[in-house]
Amino acid sequence: MxxxxxxVGGALVDSLEKPSKLLAARRTAPPxxxxxxxxPGGKVESGESAQDGLHRELAEELGVVVTLGAEVAGPTPEGWPLNAGAAMRVWLAEVTDGTPExxxxxxxxxxxxxxGPEILALDWIPADLPIVEALVVFTAR
Known part of the structure; x- marks a missing residue:
């Protein structure tokens, strides 16, 4: 098996209560x-819960502390398939301390x-695009 x-990924929004904006992050690697x-986000380390891993990754990558909101549920128990060996779980998150950098x-x-049209016009990593589309629908409710 x-x-x-x-x-894990963070869908950082301007407000968990009434989200209207999403923070997108542009990658520098791999080529x-x-x-x-x-x-933004990354790999869950051994012994870490998914939520703890997301908090750690957002602190490392963006220098922020967040409150997590609802999970943007994916099509599998592991979340959104990224490739044959990895899947991503994504949560809405609101910054409670720090300014994202x-x-x-x-x-x-x-x-x-x-x-708005700009969100879908960005050149998203292909595996993230279905999550963006689901997020737009999810937050429009």
């Missing part, structure tokens, strides 16, 4: 994804309107 590598946009793995951050 193959173990799926668990990845095939450099310049593309994604949800591209400290690690990213060279640019951008707040985009959840309901």
């Amino acid at each position: 193959t173990t799926i590598k668990q990845i 095939e994804f450099a310049g593309m946009w994604e949800f 591209p400290l690690e793995d990213h060279d640019m951050l951008a707040w985009v309107e959840l309901g």
Whole structure:
């Protein structure tokens, strides 16, 4: 049986109560994804819960502390398939301390309107695009 590598991502929004903007992060590596946009986050470490891993990753990558909101549920128990060996769980998150900065793995951050055309016009990493589309619908409720 193959173990799926668990990845976590933060859909940082301007407000958990009434989200209208999403923070997108532009990757610097690997070369095939450099310049593309994604949800900040990363790999869950051994012994860590998915939520604890997300808090750690957002602190390392963006220098922020967040409150987590609802999970944007994916099509599998592991979340959203990224490739044959990895899947990502994504939570809405609101910054409670710090100002997001591209400290690690990213060279640019951008707040985009959840309901506007700009969000889908960004060059998203292909595996993240279905999550973005689901997030737009999820937050429009």
